[in-house]
Amino acid sequence: MSEDITTPETTPSTQATVTPPATRNSARLMRSGVGRNLGLVVALVVLCIVGVITAGDTFATGANVLTILRLAAVIGVVSVGMTFVITGGGIDLSVGAMVALASVWATTLATQQLAADFHWIFMVTTALVVGAACGLVNGLLVAYGKIVPFIATLAMLAAARGLAEIISDRKTQIITVNSFVDFFGGSLLGVPVLVWIFLLVAAAGWVVLNRTTFGRRTFAVGGNAEAARLAGIKVQRHTVALYVLAGLCCGIAAVMLMARTTTGSSTHGQLYELDAIAAVVIGGTLLSGGRGTIVGTVIGVLIFTTLNNVFTLNNLSISAQSVAKGAIIVVAVLLQQRLARSSNT
Amino acid sequence: MSRSARTLVLAGVSVLALTACTGNTPKAEENAGNAPANQAAVKNDEPGKKVKIGFSAPAADHGWMGAITKATQAEAKKYSDVELVVAEGTNDVNLQISQVETFINQKVDAIVLLPFDGAALTPVATKAMEAGITVINVDREFDSPFAARTTVLGDNHGMGVSAGTYICDQLKGKKDAVVAEIAGIDSLPLTQDRSKGFKEALADCGLKVNNRVAAEFTVESGEKAAANLLQAAPKIDAIWNHDDDQGVGVMAAIKNSGRKEFFVVGGAGSANVMRDIKSGSSLLKATVIYPSTQGADGIRLARLLVQKKALGDLVEVEVPRTVQLYAPVVTKDNVDQYLPTAFES
Numbered sequence: 255m256s257e258d259i260t261t262p263e264t265t266p267s268t269q270a271t272v273t274p275p276a277t278r279n280s281a282r283l284m285r286s287g288v289g290r291n292l293g294l295v296v297a298l299v300v301l302c303i304v305g306v307i308t309a310g311d312t313f314a315t316g317a318n319v320l321t322i323l324r325l326a327a328v329i330g331v332v333s334v335g336m337t338f339v340i341t342g343g344g345i346d347l348s349v350g351a352m353v354a355l356a357s358v359w360a361t362t363l364a365t366q367q368l369a370a371d372f373h374w375i376f377m378v379t380t381a382l383v384v385g386a387a388c389g390l391v392n393g394l395l396v397a398y399g400k401i402v403p404f405i406a407t408l409a410m411l412a413a414a415r416g417l418a419e420i421i422s423d424r425k426t427q428i429i430t431v432n433s434f435v436d437f438f439g440g441s442l443l444g445v446p447v448l449v450w451i452f453l454l455v456a457a458a459g460w461v462v463l464n465r466t467t468f469g470r471r472t473f474a475v476g477g478n479a480e481a482a483r484l485a486g487i488k489v490q491r492h493t494v495a496l497y498v499l500a501g502l503c504c505g506i507a508a509v510m511l512m513a514r515t516t517t518g519s520s521t522h523g524q525l526y527e528l529d530a531i532a533a534v535v536i537g538g539t540l541l542s543g544g545r546g547t548i549v550g551t552v553i554g555v556l557i558f559t560t561l562n563n564v565f566t567l568n569n570l571s572i573s574a575q576s577v578a579k580g581a582i583i584v585v586a587v588l589l590q591q592r593l594a595r596s597s598n599t
Numbered sequence: 600m601s602r603s604a605r606t607l608v609l610a611g612v613s614v615l616a617l618t619a620c621t622g623n624t625p626k627a628e629e630n631a632g633n634a635p636a637n638q639a640a641v642k643n644d645e646p647g648k649k650v651k652i653g654f655s656a657p658a659a660d661h662g663w664m665g666a667i668t669k670a671t672q673a674e675a676k677k678y679s680d681v682e683l684v685v686a687e688g689t690n691d692v693n694l695q696i697s698q699v700e701t702f703i704n705q706k707v708d709a710i711v712l713l714p715f716d717g718a719a720l721t722p723v724a725t726k727a728m729e730a731g732i733t734v735i736n737v738d739r740e741f742d743s744p745f746a747a748r749t750t751v752l753g754d755n756h757g758m759g760v761s762a763g764t765y766i767c768d769q770l771k772g773k774k775d776a777v778v779a780e781i782a783g784i785d786s787l788p789l790t791q792d793r794s795k796g797f798k799e800a801l802a803d804c805g806l807k808v809n810n811r812v813a814a815e816f817t818v819e820s821g822e823k824a825a826a827n828l829l830q831a832a833p834k835i836d837a838i839w840n841h842d843d844d845q846g847v848g849v850m851a852a853i854k855n856s857g858r859k860e861f862f863v864v865g866g867a868g869s870a871n872v873m874r875d876i877k878s879g880s881s882l883l884k885a886t887v888i889y890p891s892t893q894g895a896d897g898i899r900l901a902r903l904l905v906q907k908k909a910l911g912d913l914v915e916v917e918v919p920r921t922v923q924l925y926a927p928v929v930t931k932d933n934v935d936q937y938l939p940t941a942f943e944s
Contacts, residue, residue: 312701312704312705312706315704317703317704318701318704321697321700321701321704322697324697324700325693325694325696325697325700328693329693419786423786424786424787425786426716426717426718426719428718428742435722439722511692511693514692514693514696514722515692515693515696515716515718515719515720515722516718516719516721516722517692517716517718517719519692519716519718519719521690521692521715521716522692522693523691524690524691525691526691559697562694562697563697563701566684566686566698566701567701567705569683569684569685571685571688572658572686572688572689573688
């Protein structure tokens, strides 16, 4: 838990500059986050090469890259929050339902009226507060109610989506506040605002996880909660904070989805929990906690969205894609285990 | 280390072995979309300018939805000048939006879109129209007239009217007849439309819906709803079941109860229901069609629009804005006419 955690994940470009002078160094490199992410980067590059070969004229265009990034943005923000929870030794099955509830609550007639009269910031705030509040409930149930995270968040999954259905009467709520759609649907310096938000959330997540006390405590709590408690960390309070963070990310994702669809709906965010967990796990975060990487998660999300894009461009069915997705998860985890074992011996 | 490598090989081999035993495709394709050729369209069928069409629809988790995709693909194959790009099968609006964005990047000529949620897909459909792509909206309507050139719809209200009228004819003179209704997902506008039409048609002949239950378009929910209904109503003269997929469960519940004093009218028009009607030995005497050829019609209209051809048999030189398909009643007398286009659930 020592070197593994504190070594910051490096981006592929900086990896290239670190030329290992000796095998001992390269072994250490493998043990650090770099080695784990290297496999992922290779997988992503291979996917891109397949994309260029099979659909070069459309795959390697700026517009297509932006399409991939826009798709990755929403699930990516959810996955960043999920990374924190899983690194801290928990799991959150309620992310999709929280996205739905936040999107519905932020698009009720009352909220939209407020936004129309004053500023769209009211809709954003509503979504963030609803997400964070759901996360707070999750956190309290897990930390103080001593309910297993799997069960506590399973309960939230059912309850939040049900509440979203009650509030919206299972109807799609259309956003009529144009300023909201214009802002979040627009671009800044040629890059969609949604992608900027994803980048900001990922960067903030990386800094918090790798460069702050909060991040170090997250690793400690996830690695061994009892040891963390003895070391003076307020484990329960920290756990609550992690779930609030995940909820907050869901609130942000809800805002992004609202901008993308100009609607709020109780059907938004279906199965996002599985997509997010898959991305986090193939990214190299340990499902048992104590080890986590934001860079890995981001690449994990990109792998799945690129896969999706390549399949769509090549006219292949979603069913074949699901098979490929399953295979990728298994291969990624097997490779990780192999790397972990070889670096231990 | 070598052990995990062996595991990998083993996994690969078993996948291959599995693929070998899943070859049941030919049977499924037999019935898809061999619609009787429209004589008037023959001249239009002559190959013209090459048309690239993108198609996207929700997940095929229901017989009717699966049939939509199959019929669409089969229709496109009939034309040498049509190239179909399929991105079928998602209930995640975020993903479906990115599929449409991909079509825009690929510079397709037309997009046939059955949105998971009409309102949520409106912005991206509008974007496609603005990019000069002909968008054909199928089944679930967008909420802006700028989002599609032409809309192909079924007639949910008409389904209710047709079912009600048929039941009125069959129960002629029976003033105290007991009519029961097994609806689909009750909160959906389409279910409400069907029920409204049914009620209106029954009122015309002095009948009313005495017992009403709602299922969820699945076999399991149909069985449950019908079992409850049969408990609640000791004597029934006619039942209208909105959906032939859930109808499999409804008929199972009726069989278990041993009741035979009534007849059943189905909805949507699956092939197995039509075969039951044809046999004449079932309690199922009729079904009301909700055409599963809407996507296929979307392909034809998209091709005509891009090639700037008129719709055969109309004087008007432009393809109409909205095409609403009829909801005919299928009975033993006319079942042969409809069986070829019915879907396998």
